[in-house]
Amino acid sequence: MDEREEQEFAEYFAARREAVRRMAYMMCGDWHRADDLAQTAFIALHRRWRKVRDxxxxxxxxxxxxxxxxxxESRRPWRRERAVEVLPDTPSDSEDVATSVATRRTLMAGLRKVPPKQRAVLVLRYLEGLDVAGVAEIMKCSEGNVKSQSARGLETLREALGDEFDHVRPTSGGGAGK
Incomplete structure (x- = not known):
C-alpha cells in the first residue's frame, strides 16, 4: 500500500476501532477475546484494502x-473451557449504575449460553440494529435461516435469563419481520 492508502486505513481504523471491539465483546462475552477478534477483522481488511472498491x-x-x-473461534476445542470471572469493584454507589451493571452482566451471562451462530445473529439484529437481509448477507445464509436462528437464539436467551426478563421483548432495531 502507498502512503495515501495507509493513511485512509489508519483513519478508518481510528474511527471504527471501539465500535468493532464492542460488537466483538457482545458476540463473545470476553474483552480479551474481543480485542483479538477485532484485530483479526482489521488485519483482514488491511490485507484487502487495495481491492475494496466501495x-x-x-x-x-x-x-x-x-x-x-x-x-x-468458537469451534476451537480450547474455547469450550469456561474461566471463572473475578467481579470488578462497583464503579459507584449510584443505584442506576449498579442496576445497569447487573443487567449487563445478566445479559452477557445469558448470551454466553446461546450457541455462537445464534448469538451472532442476536447481536447483529438487536444490538447492531441490522435488518434480516443485512444479517443474511453478512452471515452468507438465507433470510429464513436468520429468522429461525433469531427465534431459537431468543428462546435460548429467555431460558437462560429465566423469570428475571420474562417481560422484556427485544426492540426490532432493524425491523422485526423484515
Missing part, C-alpha cells in the same frame, strides 16, 4: 469478517 461498504466487510471469526 469504501462505503467497509463496515459491512468488517462485520462479516468479525462474525465469521467469532463463529470459527
Amino acid at each position: 469504501k462505503g461498504s467497509l463496515d459491512a466487510y468488517v462485520r462479516r469478517t468479525l462474525t465469521r471469526a467469532v463463529i470459527d
Whole structure:
C-alpha cells in the first residue's frame, strides 16, 4: 500500500476501532477475546484494502469478517473451557449504575449460553440494529435461516435469563419481520 492508502486505513481504523471491539465483546462475552477478534477483522481488511472498491461498504466487510471469526473461534476445542470471572469493584454507589451493571452482566451471562451462530445473529439484529437481509448477507445464509436462528437464539436467551426478563421483548432495531 502507498502512503495515501495507509493513511485512509489508519483513519478508518481510528474511527471504527471501539465500535468493532464492542460488537466483538457482545458476540463473545470476553474483552480479551474481543480485542483479538477485532484485530483479526482489521488485519483482514488491511490485507484487502487495495481491492475494496466501495469504501462505503467497509463496515459491512468488517462485520462479516468479525462474525465469521467469532463463529470459527468458537469451534476451537480450547474455547469450550469456561474461566471463572473475578467481579470488578462497583464503579459507584449510584443505584442506576449498579442496576445497569447487573443487567449487563445478566445479559452477557445469558448470551454466553446461546450457541455462537445464534448469538451472532442476536447481536447483529438487536444490538447492531441490522435488518434480516443485512444479517443474511453478512452471515452468507438465507433470510429464513436468520429468522429461525433469531427465534431459537431468543428462546435460548429467555431460558437462560429465566423469570428475571420474562417481560422484556427485544426492540426490532432493524425491523422485526423484515
